[in-house]
Amino acid sequence: MNRIExxxxxVHFDDAQILKDVNIKIPKxxxxxxxxxxxxxxxTFIRTINRMNDLISGFKKEGHIYLDGQEIYDPSVDVVELxxxxxxxxxxxxxxxxxxxxxxxxxxxxxxxxxxxxxEERVRESLKSAALWEEVKEKLEKSALxxxxxxxxxxxxxxxxxxxxEVILMDEPCSALDPISTTKIEDLIHKLKKEYTIVIVTHxxxxxxxxxxxxxxxxxxxIVESARTERLFLEPKDKRTEDYITGRFG
Amino acid sequence: xxxRYPRILFRKRLKDLRKEVNDIGKLTLKAHKDSVNIFADxxxxxxxxxxxxxxxIDEMVFYLxxxxxxxxxxxxxxxxxxxxxxxxxxVGSHLKRIGHLAANIAxxxxxxxxxxxxxxxxxxxxxxADFVQMMLxxxxxxxxxxxxxxxxxxxxxxxxxxxxxxxxxxxxxxxxFKDKESISYLVHLLFVARYMERVGDRAVSIADKxxxxxxxxxx
Numbered sequence: 001m002n003r004i005e006x007x008x009x010x011v012h013f014d015d016a017q018i019l020k021d022v023n024i025k026i027p028k029x030x031x032x033x034x035x036x037x038x039x040x041x042x043x044t045f046i047r048t049i050n051r052m053n054d055l056i057s058g059f060k061k062e063g064h065i066y067l068d069g070q071e072i073y074d075p076s077v078d079v080v081e082l083x084x085x086x087x088x089x090x091x092x093x094x095x096x097x098x099x100x101x102x103x104x105x106x107x108x109x110x111x112x113x114x115x116x117x118x119x120e121e122r123v124r125e126s127l128k129s130a131a132l133w134e135e136v137k138e139k140l141e142k143s144a145l146x147x148x149x150x151x152x153x154x155x156x157x158x159x160x161x162x163x164x165x166e167v168i169l170m171d172e173p174c175s176a177l178d179p180i181s182t183t184k185i186e187d188l189i190h191k192l193k194k195e196y197t198i199v200i201v202t203h204x205x206x207x208x209x210x211x212x213x214x215x216x217x218x219x220x221x222x223i224v225e226s227a228r229t230e231r232l233f234l235e236p237k238d239k240r241t242e243d244y245i246t247g248r249f250g
Numbered sequence: 251x252x253x254r255y256p257r258i259l260f261r262k263r264l265k266d267l268r269k270e271v272n273d274i275g276k277l278t279l280k281a282h283k284d285s286v287n288i289f290a291d292x293x294x295x296x297x298x299x300x301x302x303x304x305x306x307i308d309e310m311v312f313y314l315x316x317x318x319x320x321x322x323x324x325x326x327x328x329x330x331x332x333x334x335x336x337x338x339x340x341v342g343s344h345l346k347r348i349g350h351l352a353a354n355i356a357x358x359x360x361x362x363x364x365x366x367x368x369x370x371x372x373x374x375x376x377x378x379a380d381f382v383q384m385m386l387x388x389x390x391x392x393x394x395x396x397x398x399x400x401x402x403x404x405x406x407x408x409x410x411x412x413x414x415x416x417x418x419x420x421x422x423x424x425x426x427f428k429d430k431e432s433i434s435y436l437v438h439l440l441f442v443a444r445y446m447e448r449v450g451d452r453a454v455s456i457a458d459k460x461x462x463x464x465x466x467x468x469x
Binding site: 206 | 256257260326327328329330331332333466
């Protein structure tokens with residue numbers, strides 16, 4: 001079953017066309033990697049999935065994006081509700097200048113969950129799911145800014161999953177992290193896919209092969225090739241994909 | 251048009267790998283050819299040469315494999331580059347085994363050198379030796395030139411070499427029945443026929459690897 005279905009998506013910022021006729025189906029509880037050179041539209045694409053481009057001037061979209069069959073750009077859709085379902089983790093860890101606990105509890109409060117016991121329970125569970133609990137359980141009241149980069153990124157993931165989204169979008173979540181922290185995030189992605197649908201933008205081909213079941217190659221705003229990851233990296237069908245993944249252009 | 255980044259060092263490393271497989275291939279062909287020559291025309295020094303060549307092939311394959319692993323670790327190749335490197339490792343391993351079989355043939359000749367070999371088995375083995383040498387050459391060149399057609403031909407060649415082996419087996423067995431005293435050395439003739447047939451099998455395996463490398467399909 002597909003969690004997300006994108007049909008003939010075209011995105012313009014003013015006169016510049018960023019995405020051209022993008023069609024993709026993202027199955028439930030899988031990890032899908034988006035690869036491609038800088039400026040090919042990967043980030044614009046995932047930002048379109050939780051309507052983060054809406055407020056950017058000149059943004060114009062044609063085509064459809066369905067989340068569980070519901071068109072997310074339909075006027076009846078509440079954007080706050082949509083973002084509760086579709087969480088986002090960014091390239092650079094961006095914890096709030098608050099305590100570790102408050103960072104995770106923040107989203108819950110925004111969404112009206114105020115019962116102290118429930119909030120505590122959800123914070124603990126989210127930190128456990130994000131494989132961070134053991135490292136921070138003694139310093140929940142300390143500032144999140146004191147954590148290492150890898151811990152901050154896992155905190156951001158905990159913050160995202162605290163509100164129990166259906167989809168987690170990750171925009172190069174490991175590019176600012178050292179190899180050990182990267183391994184921890186990748187292990188976490190493996191664990192999270194059992195409950196969430198994950199879309200990850202990555203410049204690291206090996207990461208795509210390690211974490212994802214499906215991979216799509218973007219070039220100049222178009223999807224050149226989508227396939228099972230193993231197939232795409234062993235036996236790409238399109239010459240442009242082959243050239244990109246083997247490093248013949250960038 | 252995208253900006254091209256040819257990964258110059260990586261390309262050079264792949265080219266070097268191909269050259270190494272080529273060098274090992276040449277040595278293997280030589281080892282096999284020498285071994286069957288010894289069989290027809292015994293020369294003790296040549297036996298030593300074949301054994302030394304086989305050892306040299308072992309060593310070269312060891313360094314080839316090490317280089318392949320180091321390229322995989324450093325360059326993280328994918329797609330056809332990865333398939334090529336994997337094929338180099340496998341082909342190297344087949345060539346190494348062929349080197350051993352050549353050494354086996356050379357050593358077996360020692361048991362036959364003073365005997366008169368019956369005409370028919372002698373002809374069979376001569377025919378087999380030429381045919382297998384051709385198969386080996388085809389396999390190595392199919393891989394180096396990524397020649398699918400040549401690689402596919404080897405499947406049919408394999409049937410032919412199997413037939414030749416069966417024929418040799420029949421003739422050798424008949425000779426054994428005719429002269430029971432001859433069994434002690436004719437048995438080594440059987441071994442030689444078997445070694446040659448195995449060389450043919452290895453050549454087919456090289457061709458199969460080539461087909462996978464090019465098409466990513468089961469040969």
